[in-house]
Amino acid sequence: MAGIDTESPVPKYYQLKEIIRDMIEKEELRAGQAIPSEREFCERYGISRMTARQAIMELVNEGLLYREQGRGTFVAEKKLQQEAARLTSFTQDMRDRGMRASSRVLEMEVEPAGPVVARMLGVDRGTRILRLRRVRDADGEPMALETSHLLYEVAKGVLDADLASGSLYEELRKAGVRIARAEQSYEAGLVSEAEAGHLGVPAGSPALLIERITFDENDRPFEYVKSTYRADRYRVTTVLHP
Amino acid sequence: MAGIDTESPVPKYYQLKEIIRDMIEKEELRAGQAIPSEREFCERYGISRMTARQAIMELVNEGLLYREQGRGTFVAEKKLQQEAARLTSFTQDMRDRGMRASSRVLEMEVEPAGPVVARMLGVDRGTRILRLRRVRDADGEPMALETSHLLYEVAKGVLDADLASGSLYEELRKAGVRIARAEQSYEAGLVSEAEAGHLGVPAGSPALLIERITFDENDRPFEYVKSTYRADRYRVTTVLHP
DNA sequence: AAGTGGTCTAGACCACCGC
DNA sequence: CGGTGGTCTAGACCACTTA
Structure with missing residues (x-):
């Protein structure tokens, strides 16, 4: 996943979500570590800030990331990722x-x-x-x-x-x-x-x-x-x- | 809650959330019924569409509303609202x-x-x-x-x-x-x-x-x-x- | 065709943080 | 101070639904 395909029917914000998910899965980003800033993603992939923001906000909602005002956005610990009550054996x-x-x-x-x-x-x-x-x-x-x-x-x-x-x-x-x-x-x-x-x-x-x-x-x-x-x-x- | 106070330190999107929550609580809007459209809220309160959208999206995330592409946004059933455990008083x-x-x-x-x-x-x-x-x-x-x-x-x-x-x-x-x-x-x-x-x-x-x-x-x-x-x-x- | 939500832009100002 | 996220604008085009 090198970049964002503007021609693709897949929305840009969704492609960015996948990119960030990949980075975490491949451990290029570890728990507690900051991900690139919103503006950094904008430049890197040529998208607007609201678009980058949507991708990040959805991952925050899913519990994969957390944000701290003025500091940055960070990868959540695994235990925080399982926040919602899940049906398990x-x-x-x-x-x-x-x-x-x-x-x-x-x-x-x-x-x-x-x-x-x-x-x-x-x-x-x-x-x-x-x-x-x-x-x-x-x-x-x-x-x-x-x-x-x-x-x-x-x-x-x-x-x-x-x-x-x-x-x-x-x-x-x-x-x-x-x-x-x-x-x-x-x-x-x-x-x-x-x-x-x-x-x-x-x-x-x-x-x-x-x-x-x-x-x-x-x-x-x-x-x-x-x-x-x-x-x-x-x-x-x-x-x-x- | 008649309108949105532009001078207030409380963000506009959050004021709108409260307004919509109120409408549901006072049963001006009932389960299964459509709420006003995003553009309707924009006109009514003099805010931009992205702002109205943020308010609505957060309420959807919280399970209070659900959206259907091309049809509108609707009030969720109570039992659906409680699906994910809800934080209530x-x-x-x-x-x-x-x-x-x-x-x-x-x-x-x-x-x-x-x-x-x-x-x-x-x-x-x-x-x-x-x-x-x-x-x-x-x-x-x-x-x-x-x-x-x-x-x-x-x-x-x-x-x-x-x-x-x-x-x-x-x-x-x-x-x-x-x-x-x-x-x-x-x-x-x-x-x-x-x-x-x-x-x-x-x-x-x-x-x-x-x-x-x-x-x-x-x-x-x-x-x-x-x-x-x-x-x-x-x-x-x-x-x-x- | 008209209305809805879905996506996206290119800016803006603010509050907060660390240096 | 510069960088971060938080909020907001005023538009745009699209896909989808209903009439």
């Missing part, structure tokens, strides 16, 4: 937190949907559901207790996968399920007697209860998950905008 | 949940920043801080206990505002503080002996602990808030994307 979530994820399957059964699960997944009561109950460990110690309810039609392709080590989402993606979005809720609760042993904390300890409904690309829910996270090991951070 | 949050917010001020003092507050706000220890401790009620019943630490330099303009009924953010916005983003974390915990009376639940009840650092448009933190929400009345929902 437990495996990826733990990796981001610098821990190693593993799992132990407690139960795995095909059963008819009960009233709650049927409502959450928008299917008739009695529809076949794969229920999967797992202890999720981080660095070998219990982090959460998780119960997934998957549409059997979707999940049957992953029945024989090794769910102890691998990621369910990884398996689903290989099976052609494209995840579009999820609705997730956070609530505080207490660890029950039944859960205490699996989580390795006393009953009555605080716990973060997370519920999630995951939708495929046709906006159909295919998974309903309830998790109990140990409050002493887990917190959620997000960035909010006005 | 307690007052607005309760309104969205169909409840009426009110507050009781427990403490309000100017004091030097301690080590934790100083670190969270990125200032020197001893910097003057306005500490505001409030019970936040929803429909007249306790919902949360909230302690705000505000930079005194920023907060002094709102000292005499009626914080019992009004929104702190509303007051800050009137005072010219422009909120850019916030970092918020969720954690589970238990209600302490000291908090139990204020919240109207027994000590040891589950509680959602929310911490927030709010940044102005220069990326300077000006507020650090710790809140304890009753788990039986409050849960947080967000939409995640892959």
Whole structure:
């Protein structure tokens, strides 16, 4: 990417975005380092300042860069780049937190949907559901207790996968399920007697209860998950905008 | 908000943002409805198109509006607005949940920043801080206990505002503080002996602990808030994307 | 054809920062 | 002081939608 092609149907500001992204990816620019100034880009590529500005502002919005009045524009740290709440698997979530994820399957059964699960997944009561109950460990110690309810039609392709080590989402993606979005809720609760042993904390300890409904690309829910996270090991951070 | 004040130090594009936000809040514009065109705003307020455009683009980025090429710009549905977790005041949050917010001020003092507050706000220890401790009620019943630490330099303009009924953010916005983003974390915990009376639940009840650092448009933190929400009345929902 | 948003120009003045 | 980003102007041509 040597320069900007004026003849191209691709907008100039977009070409500049790609150029800057490339520079960062190739580590010509490192985290914390200043990128060339707006006026510098104008001269170098023969574009107007507003155009250079649009490219830079969009990258700032995406979290790749940050600006400081009077000083310059800088490459953001990786952790700042992941600001927005992303839909990730437990495996990826733990990796981001610098821990190693593993799992132990407690139960795995095909059963008819009960009233709650049927409502959450928008299917008739009695529809076949794969229920999967797992202890999720981080660095070998219990982090959460998780119960997934998957549409059997979707999940049957992953029945024989090794769910102890691998990621369910990884398996689903290989099976052609494209995840579009999820609705997730956070609530505080207490660890029950039944859960205490699996989580390795006393009953009555605080716990973060997370519920999630995951939708495929046709906006159909295919998974309903309830998790109990140990409050002493887990917190959620997000960035909010006005 | 009748028009745009050319003499004001507040940028024109930001004044226009406020005007559009107001129109939506007062339901002069409803979800799915088109807002005036860019050129219409230019004429109405005597500003250039790029300025009107900047205001609109930022509101699109924030999820309040969406644009369709050749058709116009429209007000987003509420549920779409909340897709990316939005930064709202307690007052607005309760309104969205169909409840009426009110507050009781427990403490309000100017004091030097301690080590934790100083670190969270990125200032020197001893910097003057306005500490505001409030019970936040929803429909007249306790919902949360909230302690705000505000930079005194920023907060002094709102000292005499009626914080019992009004929104702190509303007051800050009137005072010219422009909120850019916030970092918020969720954690589970238990209600302490000291908090139990204020919240109207027994000590040891589950509680959602929310911490927030709010940044102005220069990326300077000006507020650090710790809140304890009753788990039986409050849960947080967000939409995640892959 | 008229109106919308999408892109772009070539300037301008300002506030802030570091030297 | 010179350089940076922040704001703003008054135009321009384009692609797209709707009528």
